[in-house]
Each structure stands twice: as C-alpha cells, then as structure tokens.
Amino acid sequence: MSRNPSPTLPRPTFPRPTFYEFFAGGGMARLGLGEAWDCAFANDFDPVKARAYRANFPDAAAHFHEGDVWKLDAAHLPGQADLAWASSPCQDFSLAGARAGLAGGRSSAFFGFWRLVQALNAEGRAPRTIVIENVVGLLTSxxxxxxxxxxQALADEGYRFGAxxxxxxRFVPQSRPRVFVVATKAEPPPSLVGESPFHSRALAEAHGRLPAELAARWVWWRLPAPPARNTELSSLLEDDGAVVWRTAAQTQLLLGQMSPLHRRRFEAERAAKGRAVGAAYRRIRTENGVRVQRAEVRLDGLAGCLRTPGGGSSRQMLLIADAGGLRSRLVSPREAARLMGLPETYALPASANGALHVTGDGVAVPVVAWLAENLLDPLVEAGVQPIAAE
Structure with missing residues (x-):
C-alpha cells in the first residue's frame, strides 16, 4: 500500500485491503477509494442507482447485491473486510427535513446495516474499520x-471512533458539508491522532454532549487540509451550444424572484468582471408574515449542494450575464457529475432525472480519496501484517 516505495531496498508487500460498500448508489465511495482497494461486496436497493453501478463497474456481477439491506444476512458478506463504508439515507438527519432522526423510516436503514455488523462481530469477522457518512444534521438531530x-452502537461492538x-x-466547486464518522477496532496510531481543520465547532459541541464513557472512546482523527481548490463553477460548465437554455420570459421571472439585495449583488458582479455566473435555487421565504418564493443566487464560484429531483426539491439553476446578454438554464447532468468529482468517463443514466438522482444522492469522490490517502490507507496498513518480501 506504500505510495512511495524505496528505489533500492525491498519493502514488505501488503495485501490489497477489502471493503464492503453499503448504500453504494453509483459507487462513488468505491471510486474515491481507488484501485488500491478491492470491493468484496456492495449493495443498494434503488434500481436506478443499481443500474448506474453496474454500468460503471464491469465486475459488479461478482459482488453487487440489489435489494433491501434488511433482507441481507452475514452469510452474504464474504470474509472479513478491512473497511465497511455506509452512506445511509440522510433525509431524516437533514436540516431541511422533518428531523425524524434514527427512528425515521429512511434512516432506519442504518440499523439494517448495523445488524449485519453485529452479526459479523459475533462471528469474529467484523470490519476492522467503519466509515459512516451523513449530513451535518446528524450531529444535532x-x-x-x-x-x-x-x-453507543459503535462502542457496544468494541470500536473506538471519531468524526x-x-x-x-475544499475539493470541487460545490458546497456540500458532510460528517464522516470513522471507527476502528485497533488502537489508533499516534501519527493519525491530533488537530485537524475538519474538527468543526458543531463537531466539538457534539463531542461535548457525549457521556464520559463514550467520550473516553473518542478519537480526534488527524486529517490535513488539502491544497487550495483551483476550479470554480464556471470552469466546469458545458459549452453554450451543448445545453438547453430557458426562455427569455423564464429568465426574467427568475430575476424577478430575486430579492433586491441579490439583484444588486448580481449586477455588481457583472459590472466588475464583465461576466457573472451564479448558481440559483428557488426557496420559500417568509417576508412580513407572507410566504413568498425567492430565487437565491450565490456568486462565490460555488454551486449549492446538489439534490435529488424527488421530495419536492427544486432543480438547481444557473444565471449567467455577459456580453451575450442575460440567460438561465438548469444545471446539466454532466455538470452535476463534475461537481461530484466524477470522471468524464462515468456513465450516467440516460434520463436527466435519473442522472441527477444518482449524483445528488452521492458522496463527493475527491473527499473520499483524500480521506483514504491520509487516514484510511495508513489506518488499515497499521493493522495489517505485511507479506514477507522475497
């Protein structure tokens, strides 16, 4: 697993680590982990996501299971994985949702996953490391x-954990904050423990609310900051001729739904730079006791957090003003894929809704890659015995 082997001295060879990917969607966690990892098992119950997974991973027939996680048992899971990744449904934790919490219908899928971990632990083959990814609302739900x-669930099965x-x-021009809970069966190596820019205030407060017996099992994982991002939303856009633009009347309606403050900011950006590119969502706001629909545009070079088309969410739009005039359109499926860090070769579903369903419900690939390179790879390597070099 070493990325920089010595050019002169033989190094021990580590076996390729294996992982299970639960709620795999289109396989974005797998893409982030990269070729250094072997996928032993993956699952998702959504047929659109399942087709996307199969379309992008030719070996899917050997390890991908389409179906409800509650219908799986430990016998479906081969061997003992070095890692189990679970991006369980997040709607019940979302700050924009009903906040049903772990008892909610969607997030109860987590317990379908967790009963498998418990069964594997009883057989002595629980994953050595677990990553649970979810929305930031998990910390305060x-x-x-x-x-x-x-x-508590992690502690009961013998894991130490942190988040x-x-x-x-930090990696792509999309605002998409997420919490990554990382748990391990092993004693964390000192080199992986310490300060990190990813120890947010909300995380510190969540840790502070834990009872003493759980706080004692907490690990402050050290994860360095990545290099400065060198892309903006405008750099990922498709050519003007390759997309469908909305009508002038629709664009004017969108402009009219902006608050005076947002309109002034947009015009100031256009005047200062000669071109303004804003990502916009329609939202319902209460003004003077009246609920009104507003278009809110961000001009910081970032798209807003991508969403799935379902659940009443509006599609994210682009508002562009330059020498060619003022125009607007929806974010395209390929642009959404780029905002998730997916490669250009990633095969998206043919329908726009299907493609946005896969991308909007996934985990950003470069985030997983950074986590793997700087925490998961060395954590697994520290707990794996090397194969003797010949």
Missing amino acids: HGGADFQALC LEIDAA
Whole structure:
C-alpha cells in the first residue's frame, strides 16, 4: 500500500485491503477509494442507482447485491473486510427535513446495516474499520441524541471512533458539508491522532454532549487540509451550444424572484468582471408574515449542494450575464457529475432525472480519496501484517 516505495531496498508487500460498500448508489465511495482497494461486496436497493453501478463497474456481477439491506444476512458478506463504508439515507438527519432522526423510516436503514455488523462481530469477522457518512444534521438531530446513539452502537461492538466534518467545497466547486464518522477496532496510531481543520465547532459541541464513557472512546482523527481548490463553477460548465437554455420570459421571472439585495449583488458582479455566473435555487421565504418564493443566487464560484429531483426539491439553476446578454438554464447532468468529482468517463443514466438522482444522492469522490490517502490507507496498513518480501 506504500505510495512511495524505496528505489533500492525491498519493502514488505501488503495485501490489497477489502471493503464492503453499503448504500453504494453509483459507487462513488468505491471510486474515491481507488484501485488500491478491492470491493468484496456492495449493495443498494434503488434500481436506478443499481443500474448506474453496474454500468460503471464491469465486475459488479461478482459482488453487487440489489435489494433491501434488511433482507441481507452475514452469510452474504464474504470474509472479513478491512473497511465497511455506509452512506445511509440522510433525509431524516437533514436540516431541511422533518428531523425524524434514527427512528425515521429512511434512516432506519442504518440499523439494517448495523445488524449485519453485529452479526459479523459475533462471528469474529467484523470490519476492522467503519466509515459512516451523513449530513451535518446528524450531529444535532434530537438535541444530539441520535449522534450519541450512533456512538453507543459503535462502542457496544468494541470500536473506538471519531468524526470529521468535511465540505466538498475544499475539493470541487460545490458546497456540500458532510460528517464522516470513522471507527476502528485497533488502537489508533499516534501519527493519525491530533488537530485537524475538519474538527468543526458543531463537531466539538457534539463531542461535548457525549457521556464520559463514550467520550473516553473518542478519537480526534488527524486529517490535513488539502491544497487550495483551483476550479470554480464556471470552469466546469458545458459549452453554450451543448445545453438547453430557458426562455427569455423564464429568465426574467427568475430575476424577478430575486430579492433586491441579490439583484444588486448580481449586477455588481457583472459590472466588475464583465461576466457573472451564479448558481440559483428557488426557496420559500417568509417576508412580513407572507410566504413568498425567492430565487437565491450565490456568486462565490460555488454551486449549492446538489439534490435529488424527488421530495419536492427544486432543480438547481444557473444565471449567467455577459456580453451575450442575460440567460438561465438548469444545471446539466454532466455538470452535476463534475461537481461530484466524477470522471468524464462515468456513465450516467440516460434520463436527466435519473442522472441527477444518482449524483445528488452521492458522496463527493475527491473527499473520499483524500480521506483514504491520509487516514484510511495508513489506518488499515497499521493493522495489517505485511507479506514477507522475497
């Protein structure tokens, strides 16, 4: 697993680590882990995501299981994986959702996954490392009770754990903050423990609410900051002729839904730079006691957090003003894929809704890659015995 082997001295060879990917979607965690890892098992119950997974991973027939996680048992999972990755449904933790918490119908899928970990642990083959990825609302759901319940579940199965709050905006031009809970069966190596820019205030407060017996099992994972991002939203856009633009009347309607403050900021950006590119969502706001629909545009070079088309969410739009005039359109499926860090070769579903369903419900690939390179790879390597060099 070493990335920089010595040119003169033989090094021990480590076996390729294996992982299970639960709630795999289109396989974005797998892409982030990269070729150094072997996928032993993956699952998702959504047929659109399952087709996307199969379309992008030719070996899917050997390890991908389409179906409800509650219908799996330990016998479906081969061997003992070095890592189990679980991006369980996040709607019940979302700050924009109903906040049903771990008892909610969607997030209860987490317990379908967790019963498998418990069964594997009883057989002596629990994953050595677990990553649970979810929205930041997990930290505060039900006053922190849901996060405490998650930590308790990990502790009950013998794991030590910590968490990191990482915004994909560090890597791609999309605002997408997520929490990554990383748990291990092994004693964490000192080199992986310490300060990190990903120890947010919300995370510190969540840790502070834990009872003493759980706080004692906490690990402050050290994860360095990545290099400065060198892309902006405008750099990922498709050619003007390759996309469908909305009508002038629709663009004027969008402009009219902006608050005076947002309109002034947009015009100031256009005047200062000669071109303004803004990402816009329609939202319902209460003004003077009246609910009104507003278009909110960000001009910081980032897209807003991508969403799935379902659940009443509006599609994210682009508002562009330059020498060619003022125009607007929806974010395209390929642009959404780029905002998730997916390669150009990634095969998207044919329908726009299907493609946005896969991308909007995934984990940003470069975030997983950074986590793997700087924490998961060395964590696994520290607990794996090398194969003697010949």
